[in-house]
Amino acid sequence: MALHGPGFGVPALLNLTRRHRVLSWHDRMAGIGLALTAPALGAIVAVSPAQADIGSAGGPRVTHNSHSVTVTVPASSGAPGYSVDIATASLTVTTARGGRTVLATAGGATGGLRFHAGGAWQRATKVTGWTWKKGVLRLHAATTQNGVTAEALLTPKADRYSLSWSVKGGSPDQLGLAYDLKSGGHWYGHGETATPQGGPGVDQPWPLETGHVHDNAFGPASYEMVDPFWYTSSATGLLVDTGEVMDVAINDGGDGLGRFTVDSGGTYNATVFVEANPRDVYRDHTGVVGKPAKSDATYEQYTKPLWNSWAQFYTKVDQNKILDWAQKLHDNRIPGHTIQLDDKWESNYGNLTFDPKTFPDARAMSDKIHAMGYDFGIWVTLWINLDSTNYQYAADHGYLLKDKTDGTKPCKVTWWNGTAGIVDLANPDAKAWYVANLKKLMSTYRVDGFKFDTRFFDDSCAPDKGYKRADYQRLGAELADGFDLQGAGIRTHWSGSQKTGFVIRQIDKGTGWNSLAASVTQNLAISTIGYPFVETDMIGGSGGQPAPKKDVLIRWAQSAALMPLMYSSASPAGTNDVKTGKPVSYDQETIDRYRDAVQAHGRLAPYIWEQVKHSVATGDPIMRPLFFDFPKDAPAYTVNDEWMLGPAVLAAPQLTSGTARDVFLPSGKWFDVNHGTVIRGPKTLRGYRTPLDVTPAFVDLKAPGAAAAIRALNRTGTAPAAG
Template sequence: MVRIFSRKFGCLPAAALTVALLPTAAHGSQAHDPGPTVSESGGTLTVDVPRAHGSPGYSVSLPTDRQIALTTRKSGHTVLSTGPDALRFRAGGTWQHATTLTGWRWQDGTLTLTTGTTLPGTRVEARLTPTTDRYQLDWQVTGVEAEQLGLSYDLGSAGHWYGHGETSTPSGGPYTDQPWPLDAGQVEQADFGPASYQMVDPFWYTESSTGLYVDTGDPMDVSLNAGGDGLGRFTVASGQPYRATVFVESTPRDVYRDYIGIVGKPRQSDATYEQYEKPLWNSWAQFYTAVDQQKLLDYATALHDAGVDGHTIQLDDKWESNYGNLTFDPKAYPDPKSLSERIHALGDDFGLWVTLWINLDSTNYQYAADHDYLLRDAADPSKPCTVSWWNGTAGIVDLANPEAKAWYQANLKKLMDTYDVDGLKFDTRFFDDHCAPREGHTRTDYQRLGSELADSYDLQGAGIRVHWGATAHQAGFVIRQIDKGTGWNSLKASVSQNLALSTIGYPFVETDMIGGSSGQPAPAKEVLVRWAQSASYMPLMYASTSPLGTTDVTTGQRVDYDKETVDLYRAAIARHERLAPYLWDQVRSTLKTGDPIVRPLFFDFPEDRASYTIDDEWMLGPAVLAAPNLTSSAARDVRLPAGTWYDVNRGRTVKGPVTLKAYATPLAVTPAFVNLHAEGAAKALTALRGR
């Protein structure tokens, strides 16, 4: 323990004051470590944390004579600093913020700070607790009941920013836009939280190897460079104490590993080897809701006969008699048992799309409401919560009620047993912020409950969209992206979105359905082919639009693709199948380390500064660099970091670092390179040479 020092500014001595923290065992500290020190000099209060055990050391400073701001430095350089109104809060519908420091004390390894605010009669109390590779920043407002608390950062102080997950942007994100890095675009996300349909986590990391984790179960309002302001604002919709962890590391990958140390790595992969090896075919983008028994069977048969099928045919939305009934529409599916049998005869598994959302006009709705099986309304808990979605108005099965869960699963069992259904694609969400958690539960509990439900079924490589918290990270689900458009911008967004999802702790990623699935005009031949080529270098391939032809949902007209489309799509599938042994090695490695399979180049090559803005290349494990063409151009530049690389398409060796200018990419060419000195290089070469 150390002695307490507490001063009221205005009576500070001119001499500098330094306080040393006796070393503790936190984060591996040893008895000989000097530990953090605190000093005050020249109007600045500074916490210094020395280099130790692979951590680079850092300092955090703040002014004592003007508005509070926090500046983090490493090796003498600023690596993160707060922006204007660093600690801000909303009270009485008006935004206020912390002002000048009024007191501080250093005790038991925590620096406690007090400040005035712009709201008379209130103050901010903050606690900064440093350890070797991070510091905890907790703060709250006293004297008023705050409605929201927020941190503000100057984005440019840390270089580029990453993380977050699927982004809402004015340019169409997350459907047609996903900025990478985040500050290259404008992120405006007012519904950022555990109940969001978008895959998000309150974790961000930076080019300067700092990171931010906000520990909350409440919704947030997050903006990064909104309106081009250069600021990151991370606001929690609660007046409860704000809990943030700021990481300070040597590389971005180290920051990622620190975060995984908090939320945990996957304990399993919910997908099998075959599901990594072969595509999953889902009916959605091919038919949308205009699907029936004969159409699905014709679709499956044609894919099989053309040699472009996979492991499963999954029937998506619009098979039920009504949403939530969990019974087939007899008009569209006169003999669903026969449908299942014929799909199995093709060598495919059969799967169904399901949801816990029960429409008000469904037969099951009144039964569920009468038995208290539905989530209750947040504003009026005496009645069921109703939510609007793309298929109407619904209630949501309350998984925190064991009887409701048992009833729902009994309906699923009857359905699956009757029609020999092999697996399920769970869609929508397990909770909505219009609803109230059951007594004794929180929003994040519903992510856990949904994960536990889904984990008892074969998800067939379609995975599930759960996020936010240890349960989601440790469950090991395949993560499918939110629906994408069908143009080049969506293809590019699908790549940068996988980079974002992978590096917030979800390693088993796949793009949205190859070719897109959000109801836009059918993808052009080139987009469909390039998407398949890109997906062949991802952990899993998730397919829908048939290369044999589809229907343009916007016109109702048939769209036929040519033989080259089929041949190139087939080649992409074959390449992915050959990569399966290498991919499976990456899955097993991830289960040990938690490292992402798909990752930005700078995770493996942090000294390669050019790679920090590359959004159309990625490392697939340690040995494979994928650089497919994601545009209509006939060529693209390819960045190769330091090392010896084998050019798969040209059969040559290239020394890096180098940028290959205008690398020719005719439609049959998908640029890819193998790092010859990386683990797994031999297996990757065997796969990509095609022998």
């Protein structure tokens, strides 16, 4: 557990002097603009002292000297105020708050406003002219490409500014912004990360700049859960407004840069938030993309785990195995609300019929599962394999997405189960045909709900006329919303998907300690880009690695018990090794400790449900980093193995093979649920003992919900002392 300060220290913004002349807010409102060409940038603008006074007491104002143009936004109710300084010798953008730099674009050969044209990277350079009119600062700049210029528009508001820029002349195919990462302190957001260390499956750096992140297919059709939003410990945020694919690199190769590139030569549109703390930046972002309209999961699904068959059997599954697995869970009194049959129940992918060889009586299987007290669900996909009996029918009726290069043919996509076409959800007839197949499964086999897997669109396909690739996230959400997703949720993402309120499950993890650690930081990343109803990948992992060891399985269950939902597969009563095909047995302690974790989660469910209702009302995340609640505690910005569950519960489970760990407690009075003691923070507990039956957790005694959390988690019977 690395503990460092927020890292805000960077050169301060050039102080404004009395030599600067102010174009006042009064002038702007009167529609008076100022235009300066390159020779005039250092000139003095004649503005009377009275006008300057009016400007400083009102809204944004502009000052300038021979080196820069500065927009200053005064503090106001609920907003701290900020300034944006544009260096004119080589266009860079520096944002400051209270005289301290909080975000700055890259300089040097990288450049802050950069574009790709003619097979090479170019950048905006010297500012050749600017105007300030009707609240918009318009900048013109030369570039490193001969005969090509850049134009940027900066529009300030109380707690943010929009930055739009484009290239004039030339034929760019990519536009981007590049930032000096240190200028913002620590970086968060993004969602699931592609890294050389195996992310997102076994690696999720937290903060982002502590790893090497590079995703050149970052977009709305990605299988990863991603959104074009990043925020910093210095309380700034970057939201890129695009439906195009992006190339995102954060400290790639250790270069110290954040490069946010859109695969388009059109206008680059971004919003930069400037707030007093990161949580306010999160709320600003939520105000743009929307908060959950509801929770897709029910109260019961927050209370007990979903049991999905994937990591238990992978594709080597049949009717007898499913029933034996469910029966042992039932007999060992390990709670669960649903038995969900994953991949390889179909005769062929896309047939949407049970394989009679492995599931000779699927209805009888479903009835037996219901008799044990579980719901029954199955895995489905929109991807119809070429060898499916449904493929030709769907192709002939125009139900599949079309090829990008030949619109007369269905597009063919390769995935982990073969080659397929994708049901075109923008075609109402195609959607109706697919939904009818799902409803037939429900009525015939007593199926209660579905796990929708794979993507709703692929970039090798063409969107229907009038649709963009990002629209297919919405169409997929609308489809799924008609069915019970049984706590498995869907992996729908990109700006605006936050409003759907689905549970979000992570990408498949490995079965080792690194994957358990990644499951924690990945939930923090997903939750704080606007998806509050998170769960880890299946407890114990599901990435096709050898079955999890006993202590990994137990610790993963303990960790998941202190998250909004639990998603289970590998059974503590015995699982299977995908590599050897042989059964794997666990001892009674494994069963007992796993059951203890599930039961603790069940006792905590009333408290969690209150947080769910709060998230629907406000958009706030349930599982969140410590600094959301304790922004003044510097160590909170780099703690990567603890989190807050709502305002009252601090979770610090053992995520490594040891039996002790350090725990950082922020400011406040904390009740230790394992020892019945009260500890005053900030304080780091060194070597906190964590035998296999102990999960470190602490309750903030002054937080809403503290009493309910103590009732659920207190293992001592000792109530915290008053006062």
